[in-house]
Amino acid sequence: MTVAALPLADRVRAGDMRAIARAISLIEDESPAAAGLIHDIFGETGQSYLIGITGPPGAGKSTLVDKLAIETRRAGETVGIVAVDPTSPFTGGAILGDRLRMHTHAADSGVFIRSMATRGQLGGLARATSDVALVFDAAGKSLVIIETVGVGQDEVDIVRTADVSIVVLVPGTGDDVQALKAGIMEIADIFVVNKADRDGADRMVTSVESNLALQAFAEGEWRPPIIKTEATTGKGIAELWQAIGAFRAHSEGQRARRIRSRNAFRLRELLTHRFLEYVEREVLAPGEFEQVVERIAERELDPYSAAAEIMAKATGRG
Ligand SMILES: Nc1nc2c(ncn2[C@@H]2O[C@H](COP(=O)(O)OP(=O)(O)OP(=O)(O)O)[C@@H](O)[C@H]2O)c(=O)[nH]1
Numbered sequence: 001m002t003v004a005a006l007p008l009a010d011r012v013r014a015g016d017m018r019a020i021a022r023a024i025s026l027i028e029d030e031s032p033a034a035a036g037l038i039h040d041i042f043g044e045t046g047q048s049y050l051i052g053i054t055g056p057p058g059a060g061k062s063t064l065v066d067k068l069a070i071e072t073r074r075a076g077e078t079v080g081i082v083a084v085d086p087t088s089p090f091t092g093g094a095i096l097g098d099r100l101r102m103h104t105h106a107a108d109s110g111v112f113i114r115s116m117a118t119r120g121q122l123g124g125l126a127r128a129t130s131d132v133a134l135v136f137d138a139a140g141k142s143l144v145i146i147e148t149v150g151v152g153q154d155e156v157d158i159v160r161t162a163d164v165s166i167v168v169l170v171p172g173t174g175d176d177v178q179a180l181k182a183g184i185m186e187i188a189d190i191f192v193v194n195k196a197d198r199d200g201a202d203r204m205v206t207s208v209e210s211n212l213a214l215q216a217f218a219e220g221e222w223r224p225p226i227i228k229t230e231a232t233t234g235k236g237i238a239e240l241w242q243a244i245g246a247f248r249a250h251s252e253g254q255r256a257r258r259i260r261s262r263n264a265f266r267l268r269e270l271l272t273h274r275f276l277e278y279v280e281r282e283v284l285a286p287g288e289f290e291q292v293v294e295r296i297a298e299r300e301l302d303p304y305s306a307a308a309e310i311m312a313k314a315t316g317r318g
């Protein structure tokens with residue numbers, strides 16, 4: 001039997017690039033076949049080390065990830081990269097970015113990159129991103145890097161439940177404190193201050209330092225290091241890779257807990273999605289959801305009572 005004739009899951013497991021691409025497309029299109037594929041491969045996943053990278057738009061995350069990929073390849077790792085590209089699908093930004101980045105690694109079959117454009121539904125995107133990570137995992141990539149913009153709880157959760165969470169900050173964003181408030185500070189295992197070639201990099205480092213100084217770290221507890229990088233030139237990338245290694249060694253005993261919370265997040269997200277889908281399809285008549293929304297708009301009904309009514313209908317406990 002030729003490789004192409006094998007079931008998709010087997011070809012993914014064999015690390016076949018075209019099969020990986022096909023699997024990702026199924027996931028992206030929310031094809032029912034994607035659930036079957038995840039079913040087939042899930043048992044063997046959990047091997048890859050997941051690196052989550054987040055930060056404000058334009059912080060240089062993609063540039064950093066590309067340089068980091070090169071560094072990890074030197075260390076003998078194989079890498080799958082999935083980036084959530086916030087660019088509007090109308091501008092084709094994701095596709096263009098994808099092409100440019102693939103070009104960087106074109107000669108290297110050890111790196112696989114896929115960007116996913118946000119299509120408005122962030123929840124679906126979080127699900128798709130974690131599924132793509134599973135595909136890379138099953139395909140035998142030793143590292144999976146997930147890049148998301150640090151906006152929206154789902155995207156932050158993806159990174160929070162990775163094996164290591166990296167938060168990228170940049171100097172000169174006007175108000176440094178503003179960036180610190182973005183709700184992504186708490187999740188960092190490692191801080192990166194990128195664009196260190198710019199004015200204010202040291203000030204940014206100091207801001208993060210003073211933020212960390214407010215927290216009480218127990219004896220032997222990991223204290224997030226702050227790494228200055230210049231993603232465009234690759235300066236600081238080796239230090240970042242070292243910090244990842246140090247965190248990995250330090251947190252070995254906690255990895256199971258991370259995986260657990262990753263799976264809890266995934267299950268919760270899926271259930272929420274499935275339940276809503278069920279309610280809209282099976283419980284409510286066509287257009288009923290919109291009618292309820294209309295009644296809320298008219299102040300005839302409050303959202304709590306509306307939800308209670310729908311819950312009662314769905315559970316038969318009216
Ligand atoms: N001066 C300077 N520019 C950088 C550095 N790193 C990245 N850039 C530039 O910053 C811009 C944004 O870089 P990206 O890597 O696309 O940033 P991103 O965080 O992935 O952006 P989004 O995915 O759109 O949020 C590009 O023009 C990069 O060339 C750096 O260290 N120094």
Ligand SMILES: [Mg+2]
Nearest residue numbers: 061062083085
């Ligand atoms: Mg990017």
